[in-house]
Amino acid sequence: MSEETFTGKITIRDVAVRAGVALSSVSRVMSGHPDVSLAMRARVEEAVSTLGYEPDLIAQSLRSGSTRIIGFIIRDISNPLYALVARACEQELQRHGYSMILMNSDANIETESKNFQIMRRRRVDGVIASLVDEGDPSVKKSLISLNAAIVLLDREVKGIHTSAVLTNHYQGVYEATKHLIDAGHTKIGFVTGDENVYTTRNRMRGFKQAFGDIGKEIDESFLALGGFDAEYAFVHTHNLMTSQPRPTALMTGGISSTWGALRALKEIGLKVGEDLAFVALDEWPLFDIFSPEISCVYRDARTIGAESAHMMLQILKSGVQKKLIIETKFTARFSSGGGL
Amino acid sequence: MSEETFTGKITIRDVAVRAGVALSSVSRVMSGHPDVSLAMRARVEEAVSTLGYEPDLIAQSLRSGSTRIIGFIIRDISNPLYALVARACEQELQRHGYSMILMNSDANIETESKNFQIMRRRRVDGVIASLVDEGDPSVKKSLISLNAAIVLLDREVKGIHTSAVLTNHYQGVYEATKHLIDAGHTKIGFVTGDENVYTTRNRMRGFKQAFGDIGKEIDESFLALGGFDAEYAFVHTHNLMTSQPRPTALMTGGISSTWGALRALKEIGLKVGEDLAFVALDEWPLFDIFSPEISCVYRDARTIGAESAHMMLQILKSGVQKKLIIETKFTARFSSGGGL
DNA sequence: GTGAAAGCGCTAACAT
DNA sequence: ATGTTAGCGCTTTCAC
Numbered sequence: 001m002s003e004e005t006f007t008g009k010i011t012i013r014d015v016a017v018r019a020g021v022a023l024s025s026v027s028r029v030m031s032g033h034p035d036v037s038l039a040m041r042a043r044v045e046e047a048v049s050t051l052g053y054e055p056d057l058i059a060q061s062l063r064s065g066s067t068r069i070i071g072f073i074i075r076d077i078s079n080p081l082y083a084l085v086a087r088a089c090e091q092e093l094q095r096h097g098y099s100m101i102l103m104n105s106d107a108n109i110e111t112e113s114k115n116f117q118i119m120r121r122r123r124v125d126g127v128i129a130s131l132v133d134e135g136d137p138s139v140k141k142s143l144i145s146l147n148a149a150i151v152l153l154d155r156e157v158k159g160i161h162t163s164a165v166l167t168n169h170y171q172g173v174y175e176a177t178k179h180l181i182d183a184g185h186t187k188i189g190f191v192t193g194d195e196n197v198y199t200t201r202n203r204m205r206g207f208k209q210a211f212g213d214i215g216k217e218i219d220e221s222f223l224a225l226g227g228f229d230a231e232y233a234f235v236h237t238h239n240l241m242t243s244q245p246r247p248t249a250l251m252t253g254g255i256s257s258t259w260g261a262l263r264a265l266k267e268i269g270l271k272v273g274e275d276l277a278f279v280a281l282d283e284w285p286l287f288d289i290f291s292p293e294i295s296c297v298y299r300d301a302r303t304i305g306a307e308s309a310h311m312m313l314q315i316l317k318s319g320v321q322k323k324l325i326i327e328t329k330f331t332a333r334f335s336s337g338g339g340l
Numbered sequence: 341m342s343e344e345t346f347t348g349k350i351t352i353r354d355v356a357v358r359a360g361v362a363l364s365s366v367s368r369v370m371s372g373h374p375d376v377s378l379a380m381r382a383r384v385e386e387a388v389s390t391l392g393y394e395p396d397l398i399a400q401s402l403r404s405g406s407t408r409i410i411g412f413i414i415r416d417i418s419n420p421l422y423a424l425v426a427r428a429c430e431q432e433l434q435r436h437g438y439s440m441i442l443m444n445s446d447a448n449i450e451t452e453s454k455n456f457q458i459m460r461r462r463r464v465d466g467v468i469a470s471l472v473d474e475g476d477p478s479v480k481k482s483l484i485s486l487n488a489a490i491v492l493l494d495r496e497v498k499g500i501h502t503s504a505v506l507t508n509h510y511q512g513v514y515e516a517t518k519h520l521i522d523a524g525h526t527k528i529g530f531v532t533g534d535e536n537v538y539t540t541r542n543r544m545r546g547f548k549q550a551f552g553d554i555g556k557e558i559d560e561s562f563l564a565l566g567g568f569d570a571e572y573a574f575v576h577t578h579n580l581m582t583s584q585p586r587p588t589a590l591m592t593g594g595i596s597s598t599w600g601a602l603r604a605l606k607e608i609g610l611k612v613g614e615d616l617a618f619v620a621l622d623e624w625p626l627f628d629i630f631s632p633e634i635s636c637v638y639r640d641a642r643t644i645g646a647e648s649a650h651m652m653l654q655i656l657k658s659g660v661q662k663k664l665i666i667e668t669k670f671t672a673r674f675s676s677g678g679g680l
Numbered sequence: 681g682t683g684a685a686a687g688c689g690c691t692a693a694c695a696t
Numbered sequence: 697a698t699g700t701t702a703g704c705g706c707t708t709t710c711a712c
Contacts, residue, residue, distance in 0.1 A: 009487075011705055022683040027707055035681055057461045058407060059705035061398045062688050069441070078427045083418040087444055090417070094443065099458060101409075102442040103434065104427055118439060121397045145392075147349075262629040289602045290630030351689055362699040367691055375697055399689035402704050 010053045019047035030055055061123065068098050070312055071119040071127040074153070075107045075228065081255050081282055081301050082130070085153065088305025089128060096313055098125070107229065109136050116142035124148055126312045131155045133196045149315040151308050154199045163311045163321040165304050169199060169281065172297035172328030173206030176251065176279045179295075179332055181210055184340050185249040185277060187219065189240045191261055192253025192281070193228035200225060203253050203281060222247050233260030241268055241276070248339040249277035255284050258294075277339035279330075295336035299328045350393045359387035370395055401463065408438050410652055411459040411467040414493070415447045415568065421595050421622055421641050422470070425493065428645030429468060436653055438465070447569065449476050456482035464488055466652045471495045473536045489655040491648050494539045503651045503661040505644050509539060509621065512637035512668030513546030516591065516619045519635075519672055521550055524680050525589040525617060527559065529580045531601055532593025532621070533568035540565055543593050543621060562587050573600030581608055581616070588679040589617035595624050598634075617679040619670075635676035639668045 012030075016023045021044065028036050029044040047053070061067040070093055074082045090100045101124065105112035112132050119127050126149030131139055134157050143150055143160055152164040180188055188207075195201050204225075211218050224236035233252060237260065240247055250265075252258040258280040265272060272278040273292045280287075280296040287294045307324055314320050352370075356363045361384065368376050369384040387393070401407040410433055414422045430440045441464065445452035452472050459467050466489030471479055474497050483490055483500055492504040520528055528547075535541050544565075551558050564576035573592060577600065580587055590605075592598040598620040605612060612618040613632045620627075620636040627634045647664055654660050 012707095013705080023705095024684080024707075025682060028682085031707080037681060040681075054457070054461050056463065056705055057458075058398060058401045058463050059688095060707080062402050062690090062704090063706045063708085065688075067398060072442075076427060077417065077430070078420065078423040080418065080420060080423070083420070083423045086442070087416060087418045090442060090444055091446075094458075099441050099443070099462065101439050102412075102426070102430060103439070104430055106431070117394070118397075118434075121394050122439065123396060123398050259626060259629065262626075266629060284626060286599060286602075286624060286626055286630070289599065289606060290626070290632075292630075352691095353689080363689095364691075364700080365698060368698085371691080377697060380697075396689055399704095400691080402688090402706090403690045403692090405704075 010051045012053070012055070014051055015044065015047045015053045018051055019043045065123075066125055067123050069101055069122065069124045070098050070309075071101050071103065071115075071122075071124045071129070071148075073103045073105055073112060073115050073119070073127060073129040073131075075130065075132065076104050076256075077102060079255055080285055084301035085305035085308070088302040089309045090305075092306050092309030093312070096309075098313075105132055107132055107227070109133055109138065113138050113142055116146055119148070120146050125316055126150065128153065128308050128312060129155070131157070131197070133194070134158070134198065135196045149312055151312045151315070153304065153308060154197070156198050161321060163315055164323050165308045165311065165326060166198065166323055167202070167299050167304070167326045168328055169202040169297070169299075170206040170209070172299070172330045173203045173251070173281060174210050175206075175330040176281075176295070176297055176336075177207050177210035178213070179330065179336060180249045180251075180277055180279065181214060183277065183337070186216065187222060187245060187247045187249070189222045189224070189237075189247035189250040190253070191224045191233050191236050191240070191250065192257050194225055200253065207251070228254045228256055230256040230260030230263070233257040234264045235260075237261040237264035238268065241265065241270060247276070249279070249336075251279045251281060253281040255280075255282050258282070258284060271338075273335040274338040277337060278335040280335075292335050293333040295331060295333040297328050297330045299326055350391045352393070352395070354391055355384065355387045355393045358391060359383045405463075406465055407463050409441055409462065409464045410438050410649075411441050411443065411455075411462075411464045411469070411488075413443045413445055413452060413455050413459070413467060413469040413471075415470065415472065416444050416596075417442060419595055420625055424641035425645035425648070428642040429649045430645075432646050432649030433652070436649075438653075445472055447472055447567070449473055449478065453478050453482055456486055459488070460486050465656055466490065468493065468648050468652055469495070471497070471537070473534070474498070474538065475536045489652060491652045491655070493644065493648060494537070496538050501661060503655055504663050505648045505651065505666060506538065506663055507542070507639050507644070507666045508668055509542040509637070509639075510546040510549070512639075512670045513543045513591070513621060514550050515546075515670040516621075516635070516637055516676075517547050517550035518553070519670065519676060520589045520591075520617055520619065521554060523617065523677070526556065527562060527585060527587045527589070529562045529564070529577075529587035529590040530593070531564045531573050531576050531580070531590065532597050534565055540593065547591070568594045568596055570596040570600030570603070573597040574604045575600075577601040577604035578608065581605065581610060587616070589619070589676075591619045591621060593621040595620075595622050598622070598624065611678075613675040614678040617677060618675040620675075632675050633673040635671060635673045637668050637670045639666055 015026045103115040128151045130153040150162040252261045283296045283298045443455040468491045470493040490502040592601045623636045623638045
């Protein structure tokens with residue numbers, strides 16, 4: 001209990017000297033090695049606590065080859081969904097003695113590539129990542145040369161077998177689209193990111209299926225699948241809704257897209273739930289408070305975060321890789337009415 | 341350019357052998373040491389690129405005593421304000437060759453204390469932190485024993501001289517309160533976190549000053565300064581607004597508080613901007629899109645993040661510590677009308 | 681059960 | 697200008 005006020009840099013050597021034992025004995029006590037006498041344990045622990053010794057994790061990392069650091073690479077932590085994922089993930093990792101290095105790829109493939117390089121050089125034990133583009137050839141190289149455990153968030157890379165936490169967007173989007181179709185919509189706009197990621201492909205499957213159910217094809221001219229950022233959504237929502245014919249309903253995939261689209265609609269003067277039906281894929285905190293209330297396809301970000309951590313720990317412990325599917329839930333609210 | 345497909349674990353030794361030179365020569369080339377002949381540089385660089393050698397940052401850290409890692413400790417990364425700060429900060433750090441380890445303290449002083457311990461054991465070069473409680477005795481100990489550079493976010497710890505990025509909440513809150521008082525309000529509720537942090541104290545100064553200007557004292561019974569979390573705000577907004585006499589106006593400090601308060605108001609059935617005047621301190625993205633439009637005191641989170649990184653780098657480079665004040669801006673919107 | 685010694689990958693004297 | 701060597705703090709054989 002009695003700790004030095006200023007612990008300059010107490011090493012295992014200081015402890016060994018203080019306790020009058022060998023370095024290796026201190027190491028054994030610290031690591032809970034079974035071959036340690038009670039007397040030894042007591043002496044060492046006394047020295048440790050009076051000196052306030054704390055093992056140097058850098059030295060341990062170099063020696064053991066394990067840093068107990070997990071990299072976390074996402075587009076943008078200021079996206080509330082990722083923030084919730086990151087938080088839950090960090091807490092789980094922390095509980096198991098791991099720390100998280102956070103990097104924002106900024107939806108930029110080169111930045112992401114550099115992120116992976118730094119992770120590699122930092123010898124992280126694993127990386128949890130939501131890739132910018134599954135198909136980019138450099139990504140495959142990054143993942144392989146990383147030489148660490150990998151858990152992907154809503155991504156699948158062809159030719160590489162990794163663990164992943166996937167979301168069943170299909171189901172939620174299917175229900176949402178069906179809901180709109182049942183209300184009489186056939187001209188449904190869709191604004192989101194590129195099909196080079198699982199997220200969009202899986203959502204489009206649900207979207208197309210709902211149209212297929214009524215024997216229709218989707219109208220490609222109502223699709224804007226070029227970016228998850230708010231700017232893209234703003235511009236393309238603007239375009240879509242000011243062209244003729246214009247969609248009577250609109251879906252936006254991702255929190256930033258939703259934001260950008262709502263800004264555009266406000267600027268144009270189209271009222272959601274009245275002048276057009278609107279469904280958001282992924283929920284923004286506050287959706288419950290403000291009006292209009294937004295219909296949305298929800299997924300639990302905290303579960304995604306916690307599960308990604310568990311899967312990472314499982315790979316590290318037993319080498320077991322697997323995929324996990326998180327369910328989605330469509331909730332109809334005010335915004336998906338109107339428009340006809 | 342020609343890289344090996346599988347770079348098992350190329351060390352500086354492999355490079356030295358391949359190039360037929362000494363380890364130290366390779367090291368000199370890698371670090372850009374001036375005493376290197378062109379021939380040597382060429383030979384080493386050839387070996388480096390054919391082998392795909394990348395220096396091990398763990399080994400470098402152990403040797404140099406610098407990890408080029410900055411810790412970032414905040415209550416909760418899923419708070420959009422912190423997320424924006426973290427993102428800008430991470431990007432600036434990255435640009436200068438530093439990585440960020442993220443930890444959520446969860447508004448828990450013991451978790452925070454453990455966070456600092458891990459940071460210490462990981463030998464981070466610095467920590468950027470928004471402390472849970474400036475006054476807690478353990479905090480001082482954490483900061484001192486950290487033995488690293490420190491930049492505080494909106495915090496000041498008595499007896500310890502650190503760099504800090506502070507916000508001029510005073511001005512914004514003063515203006516907001518004056519705005520409410522000018523409209524005829526005298527019963528103004530205030531829901532936010534404890535005065536054990538600079539943020540709240542500084543806000544309360546502005547709040548009191550505006551009352552002082554008209555020769556009045558604030559009514560303590562309208563204050564609820566017990567927590568930044570949404571739950572606290574929900575409960576206490578509920579209490580405040582269902583008691584007699586009830587405030588005719590309400591201010592909430594912090595994004596989560598605002599969320600909790602708005603939920604409570606919705607549940608009670610009080611309409612912001614009509615049944616009561618409402619001002620939020622700190623802006624939530626989306627405030628511009630939804631209705632009612634929320635009056636708020638804004639601060640630029642990105643600037644806070646970028647500046648905190650700059651200040652950290654400055655301490656590391658030249659040891660210079662300083663305080664920086666970020667300005668705030670009050671914007672009156674629909675929500676701060678009504679209530680009388 | 682305990683100690684001595686090698687070495688993880690790197691850099692910085694110190695020598696030449 | 698280049699090579700040799702010690703050592704950052706730790707763990708892990710290997711002896712005893």
